[in-house]
Amino acid sequence: MAKEKSVWFCTSCGNESPKWLGRCPACGEWNTMVEQTVATGKPSKQPAPRGHKPQQLREIGSAQEHRISLHNGEIDRLLGGGLVEGSLVLVGGEPGIGKSTLSLQIPLGCPDLKTLYVSGEESPRQVKMRAERLGGDLSNCFILSETQMEVILEEARALQPGLMIVDSVQTMFSQNIDSSAGSVSQIKEVASQLLYFAKSTGIPVLLIGHITKDGYIAGPKVLEHIVDVVLQFEGDDKGPYRILRSIKNRFGSTAELAVFEMTGKGLREVTNPSEMLMPMHDESLSGTAIAATLDGVRPFLFEVQALVSTAAYGTPQRSATGFDVRRLNMLLAVLEKRAGFKLNAKDVFLNMAGGLRITDPACDLAVVSAVLSSHFDFAIPHHVCFAGEVGLSGEIRPVNQADRRVTEAARLGFTKIYISSYASVPKTEGIQIVKVADIPALVKQLFHG
Numbered sequence: 001m002a003k004e005k006s007v008w009f010c011t012s013c014g015n016e017s018p019k020w021l022g023r024c025p026a027c028g029e030w031n032t033m034v035e036q037t038v039a040t041g042k043p044s045k046q047p048a049p050r051g052h053k054p055q056q057l058r059e060i061g062s063a064q065e066h067r068i069s070l071h072n073g074e075i076d077r078l079l080g081g082g083l084v085e086g087s088l089v090l091v092g093g094e095p096g097i098g099k100s101t102l103s104l105q106i107p108l109g110c111p112d113l114k115t116l117y118v119s120g121e122e123s124p125r126q127v128k129m130r131a132e133r134l135g136g137d138l139s140n141c142f143i144l145s146e147t148q149m150e151v152i153l154e155e156a157r158a159l160q161p162g163l164m165i166v167d168s169v170q171t172m173f174s175q176n177i178d179s180s181a182g183s184v185s186q187i188k189e190v191a192s193q194l195l196y197f198a199k200s201t202g203i204p205v206l207l208i209g210h211i212t213k214d215g216y217i218a219g220p221k222v223l224e225h226i227v228d229v230v231l232q233f234e235g236d237d238k239g240p241y242r243i244l245r246s247i248k249n250r251f252g253s254t255a256e257l258a259v260f261e262m263t264g265k266g267l268r269e270v271t272n273p274s275e276m277l278m279p280m281h282d283e284s285l286s287g288t289a290i291a292a293t294l295d296g297v298r299p300f301l302f303e304v305q306a307l308v309s310t311a312a313y314g315t316p317q318r319s320a321t322g323f324d325v326r327r328l329n330m331l332l333a334v335l336e337k338r339a340g341f342k343l344n345a346k347d348v349f350l351n352m353a354g355g356l357r358i359t360d361p362a363c364d365l366a367v368v369s370a371v372l373s374s375h376f377d378f379a380i381p382h383h384v385c386f387a388g389e390v391g392l393s394g395e396i397r398p399v400n401q402a403d404r405r406v407t408e409a410a411r412l413g414f415t416k417i418y419i420s421s422y423a424s425v426p427k428t429e430g431i432q433i434v435k436v437a438d439i440p441a442l443v444k445q446l447f448h449g
Contacts, residue, residue, distance in 0.1 A: 012032045015028040030187035075270070076260035078245075089205070090230050098233060100208065104165075116159055121168060135263055152172070169207045231245065232245050243259055259273040273300040285377070285379055289369040294362065303354075306350050320350040323350060328348070328367065405419075
C-alpha cells in the first residue's frame with residue numbers, strides 16, 4: 001500500500017527537499033519552496049521504452065526532420081519550417097491573450113491534419129461555439145473534454161491523430177501522483193507522460209500553459225526543460241496586436257517572432273509589422289521619432305513618442321510604457337551631463353507605439369531624439385529614422401546588423417537614417433546614411449543642420 005509524505009518542491013527548478021528551505025540549494029532562488037503531498041512505493045504505470053540500442057554517431061543519419069505545415073506562414077516560420085513529428089511544444093501567455101484561440105485555429109485551418117483537441121477547461125459545446133465563430137473546416141478536428149492523463153493517452157492511441165493539443169497542462173492530472181492538478185509533481189508527471197507519448201508514437205503535442213503574475217510559465221522550471229519548443233505570447237490584451245516569441249527551439253532558431261492581430265474571427269497574421277507600427281498622423285509632430293529595431297532576425301520600424309513638460313510638482317515624473325524606465329533615466333542623465341540639457345525640472349513621458357515592449361538598445365537614439373524634439377518643440381521630418389545605442393559618455397555606439405535595418409528603412413520609403421559613425425554600412429539606394437559620433441553631433445545635425 002502506498003504511503004503518503006510531505007515534500008517541498010522548488011517552483012523555479014523543480015528540486016525536491018524533505019524540509020522547507022528559504023533558498024533552493026539547486027538554483028539559488030529565494031522563497032520558491034512549496035509543500036506537496038506525494039505517495040511513495042506506488043509503481044509507475046508508464047511502460048519502459050524498448051528496442052533502443054547504442055549507435056555510433058557516424059552511423060546516425062543526418063537527414064532533415066520531417067515537418068508538418070500548419071498552413072500558417074507566421075507559425076511555420078517561427079517553428080523553423082513547420083511542426084516536427086514527435087515534438088512537444090509549449091505555448092504560454094496571460095489569460096485572454098489568445099492561446100486557446102490560436103490552438104483551435106490551427107486544426108480549423110488544416111483540414112488534412114487529423115487533430116485531437118483535449119480541453120480540460122471547456123466543454124465540447126463551448127469549444128464548438130468558439131470554432132463556429134472562428135470559421136474553418138470542422139471535419140477533421142476531434143474534441144475530448146477530459147483531465148485524467150491515462151484516459152487521454154488511451155484515447156489518443158486509439159484515434160492515432162496527426163496532432164494532439166492539450167489545453168491546458170495545469171488542468172491535467174495523473175493517477176500515478178496523489179496530489180491535485182496543477183501542483184509541481186503533477187505538472188512534472190503529466191509533461192513526462194506526454195513527452196514519452198510524443199517520442200514513442202511520433203505524434204506532435206501542443207501544450208497550452210498559464211503564466212504567473214511575474215510573467216513566467218506556471219509550474220516548475222523543469223517543465224520548460226522537458227519540452228522541445230517554448231513559445232510565449234506577449235502584448236496587451238486590451239490592444240489588437242499580439243506577438244508570439246520563440247523562447248526555446250530544439251529544431252530551429254530562437255531569433256524569431258510572429259505578429260498577429262486579434263479580430264472578431266480570431267488571430268490574423270501580420271506579415272509586415274512595420275506598417276502597423278508606423279505613425280497614425282499625416283503631418284510631422286514634435287516628440288516623435290522612428291526607431292529601426294531588430295527583434296531576432298526580423299527588422300521593423302516603429303514610432304517612439306515622448307512628451308517633455310514643466311513639472312507641476314516638486315519632484316519631476318519619469319514614466320515609460322514599453323521601455324525600461326531605468327534606461328530612460330540613464331539616457332536623461334547622459335543628456336544632462338554630456339550635452340548640457342537641463343531636464344531635472346521636467347516631466348518626461350515615453351511611449352512605444354503599438355503596445356510593444358522594446359529591449360533592443362538600438363532604439364536609444366530614437367528615444368533621445370524624441371525627447372529632444374519635444375523639449376525644443378521641433379518636429380523631426382517624417383522620412384527620418386534612427387538606429388544607434390547611446391553610451392554613458394554620450395557616444396553613439398554601433399548596433400548589430402545595421403545593414404538590415406537600413407535596407408528595411410529604405411524599403412518602407414525613408415530617405416534618411418541616423419546611425420553611429422563607427423558602424424560600417426554599405427551605401428543603399430534611395431536612403432541617405434548620416435553618421436553621428438555623439439549626442440552633440442546628433443543635435444547639430446538634426447536640429448541645426
